[in-house]
Amino acid sequence: MYRPIPQPRPPHAAPALAWSVLGATPGELTYGLGRGAVPEVCVGDAVVAGQVLARSAAFTVRSALAGTVATLTPSAVQVTPASTAVWPPSAQTPTPEATAFADFPAFLAEIGLRGMGGALFPAALKVRASRGVRTVVINAAECEPGLSIDRTLLLHERDLVLGGARAVARAVGAERVVLALRRDADLETQVRALYDVELLRLGNRYPAGAERLILRALTGSLPPAGVLPFQVGVVLHNVASLWAIGRALRDGVPAIERPLTLRVGAGGVHRDLIVPVGLRIGTLLQQEGVALSPTEGVVCGGLMMGTAATVETPITLGTTAVLVVPRQQLRPPARSCIRCGACCDACPLGLHPVALVRELSNPRPSAAARAQLAECFLCGCCSAVCPAYLPLAEDLRRATSTQR
Ligand code: SF4
Ligand code: SF4
Incomplete structure (x- = not known):
């Protein structure tokens, strides 16, 4: 139900993109509404592929497949694809x-x-x-x-x-x-x-x-x-x-497709695919013949900036990759800071990540901390080296939504 993109070819080779057919049971597609988007559909509405589900002043949220609106919450819309839903979307009439x-x-x-x-x-x-x-x-x-x-x-x-x-x-x-x-x-x-x-x-x-x-x-x-x-x-x-x-x-096709890398383990499946936004990761893995074992977990995005996911997590426009990794590669529970300073040494901007996180947890963080947060580009280097497994970059990412 997504199209495999061939791996790199010699220069000048024409792209030969093969579209595969829609899987029999793609399951519900889930669309996060994002900040400020107001739904334009109701539960039970039939929608066509590409239809606007919600709208804010800065973006629309659109359904990747035809179907019926199954649920509507303040943060997400779920669409049950029609049995006749077609993927991939064919060219529409482009905007002049x-x-x-x-x-x-x-x-x-x-x-x-x-x-x-x-x-x-x-x-x-x-x-x-x-x-x-x-x-x-x-x-x-x-x-x-x-x-x-x-x-x-x-x-x-x-x-x-x-x-x-x-x-x-x-x-x-x-x-x-x-x-x-x-x-x-x-x-x-x-x-x-x-x-x-x-x-x-x-x-x-x-x-x-x-x-x-x-x-x-x-x-x-x-x-x-x-x-x-x-x-x-x-x-x-x-x-x-x-x-x-x-x-x-x-x-004329709106942003309802997500190109991403799918990787399983170190030497397993490695594909670059174009996937409908909203698809469950579990469905993607099933379609690609990947069975998740109890010793494996899923990461959305890369190992440095990505976040732990589950088979229920939907693909969003921001999902650059779906990685299946051994559970021991996932971040263990956080312990107390041992003040080793490794996060400071690792920060490419010379910030003091642990102190920054601490300061930002105050209801009124200092202007200096807010300025440092504006500098931080959430690379995750600090979290990656922390021997206490503190999720510093995740804490900073959360802070950006309230402080910036
Ligand atoms: S996430 Fe921010 S604080 Fe942490 S290493 Fe990267 S730039 Fe520095
Ligand atoms: S790397 Fe982790 S344990 Fe070391 S100072 Fe930074 S937050 Fe504390």
Whole structure:
């Protein structure tokens, strides 16, 4: 019910994407509403593929498949797919170019695009704030270990990725498009043969792809704390977000598909797939012939920035990967801090993560702590090295939603 993308081929090979048929029982699709989205459907309503389920000023939430609204809560809508539901979505009537570019942020809100690098920040808000920037960055750094979907999209969906990047450049008035890549000679050779844009080579170690580190590589200095990319003349979009924009412009299909990497263990299944948003992870694994053993767990996203998931967790626009890992690789219960300082040493920005988390737990954290939080790009390096297994980055991620 999702389409496998072939693994990288030699340069110039045409992408040959095979769409598989819809599974017999895809189960309920679940859509998180996100902040401020108001439902536009009621329980029992029949919906078609791509129909708006909920809407906020900055984005829509749309059903990936035709079906019936099964449940509605303040935070989510569930749709039971019709037995006749078809996947993948075929090309619709694209929005006329003149309409799409008349108010491009409104077009992005209408297609329901939120940051597919994992942050889920509404693309409409980002692009609206970025009017007049000089540079559009295609963020294909993908520095999380084991992930390959950005690379695969770059190599096999060039026209859509480039179409999306050029559309953003046109909308914001940027004259420069830069492709940010981690250092990889083989990938660079293939990309050079496909893309006529400037390349920005980053390190090949995590977290080289963090937005602030890309800005440092681009401008020569780390932007001051709290300064956003558009304030230094740059707008960055993950390669999957640009792919989704390209698809909406060319084929008229809104953001209801999620390209992701599926990996099982170290040497098992490794596929790059395009999956309907809302699908349960359990269904995805079943469709791919992956049986989860009691000694294995699931992580959504990469091992550094990802979060533990279950078979019931739905795929969202921000799900870059589904990883099946041995349970011992999942984070054990947290213990008390032993004041070893390892989190401070690991932070690429020189922050003091444990002190920051402590300060942010106060009802009124200091201005300095809020400024440090604005700097933190939630890379997860601090959590990864903590011998007490404290979920520092998760705590910081939670704090961003209340303090920023
Ligand atoms: S997540 Fe941790 S290591 Fe990464 S930038 Fe934030 S405080 Fe530093
Ligand atoms: S790495 Fe963990 S145990 Fe060590 S100081 Fe930081 S929070 Fe405490």
